[in-house]
Amino acid sequence: MPCGEYFTSYDDRMGLIRWRTERVAFLLALPIPFLIPFVLGGGAVSMLTRIFVFVIAVLGLNVILGYAGEIVLAQGAFMAIGAYSSTRIVAELGAGLIPGMLVGGLLTATIAVIFGLPSWKVKGFYIAISTLALQFIALWFFQNSELAFIHGGSQQNVPREVGLIGDFATVSTATEQYFLILTVTVIFVLATLNLSRTGIARVFRGIHENDLSSAVLGINVFKNKLLAYAIGGFMIGVAGSLYSIYIGFVDPGSYTIELTLEHYVMLLLGGMGRVWGAIIGVAAVTIAQDEIRTLLREYAADATTLEPVFFGVLIIVVLAVEPKGIIAGLGQIKDYLRKWPYAY
């Protein structure tokens, strides 16, 4: 390994794949996601699909929280809006998955922007409170069967066989679902990686660091905050619609405040504001959750209620020990190893 890292051009510095190690690792890792469904069993594929769905949702949260620094506690509500609206498009109109995802995402983005309006006057925990209010209003709305003419019934089944557009290219088996969700995830990961390299996310980060200074520098703070809400909301909405396809039905019980907390654990454990951090966090938490659930079920049937206890303790410890998450810890290890055994 070289004793320092040098870039000869700005393009190199800003590249997505910058070093030879990364290039080799990328080429070696490239076929793995495509081989997995043929090598591993159904359980592992299902878990990976779940991880991919949550990666999209957590990346959306990352745009709002990690880049723009707005504390949004309505992850469950946003995913529910995406799920219910796409279910209506898919099941009743029969227009197919891609229109469903787009409509779900756009509708969620609209709602996110509307509930981002308080950021005109206030910031910080007022936003947390108002989005928490959205969470409760949304849950009530989707549970209320008298409003079924809007959301189409509080519990619905999503058809097993759905075409991408209309009846064209149907997706029905778990493997097909896996590839569909993998594709969408890759698109969003690339989009977020590129977003963080462009001016948009730099403006977001500026607002995150100090909104008054950004305003003095001529940045329209309110407009950019709303833009962050729209981008993040769109991603979370799409994740919601994919989640409804993944679990096969929609039910308000899957979009509670616990989901919000889970996504915060994932993002903060991985590393806030970092795309790879979000991916690592989602994978680590989902796998750990699976292991713990099996472990608890062996211990007692009703011990699964202890799951939030585990997550709560985990997040408190993470925030107290290393608030920047796993990815910052990995960076420290890398720095240490590079200079090892002489720390100069």
Next chain:
Amino acid sequence: MSVVGTLFEVTVTGIGLGAIYALVAIGFSLIYKVTGVLNFAQGQLALLGAYLVVVLSTPLLVALELPASAAIVATLVFGLLLGVFLERVVFRHFIGEPVLSVIIVTLALGGIITGMVRFLIGPQYRAYPEAIRPDWSLPLPFGVDLSASFTLGVALSLVVVVALMLFFRYTVIGSILRAGSSDQQAAMVLGVSIERTILLSWALSIAITSIGGLLFAMSAGGAGFTIEAVGVLIFAAVVFGGLDSIPGAFIGSIVVGLIQQLGAFYAEPVIGPGVGQVLPMVFLLVVILVKPYGLFGTERIERL
């Protein structure tokens, strides 16, 4: 019953409900005032208080059948100790940390408490012992009968609220708390131990919150997981009253209680069940958009 009588009954229950919310809300704004921590776990702390009475006074979980009054006192003491414990173990590490960390820690704390209660006691509704569920009722004008547990809950909460206000106004400890909240630096210079003030305010806040949960459960006849919703409803109350104002928390709670009851009675047949709990949330959003610092809150002015 006449229209006026119905309106009167709904209003009275609304004010009563508001008085019970007021205790939880005061617990919230006390902590916010002194330490700046926004406690998202108030609902779960209230829940803990409500269930503790059941655990102590019935042979559930521990075979310790305390008389009702002793159970209530024990809950109060437990709340004080829990406050000290949480401050020492958890919140001390998060002084000066960003708002996000504190919010997530309190949310996680709420999750921990709910998970534990669900695991230890189960998700069922638990009725209170007979001694704190008397069966008389209070006759009011317009032919309205107020049930005893509700009357008791309301009366007790009004007493506690008044006592707290007198405590903050006229006792030495109360004025130390007010001093610590208005300017930590100046209070330290004058010889007030801020560390002890923060500890005391946590203990007091959680004890008050437990009593709030207990009274709420008493007015419903027993403890259930619906108490958790109080934690969100009080946000409407404290934001309306101003986050760092204790009288504001009280007035806001009364308003929220009224909105909830009137909404539940008049809007529910039209829109559907549960509107009562959602209307305060809509109210909260309107308040945040129109007057974010509330009635009595101090407006924060930022400079570069």
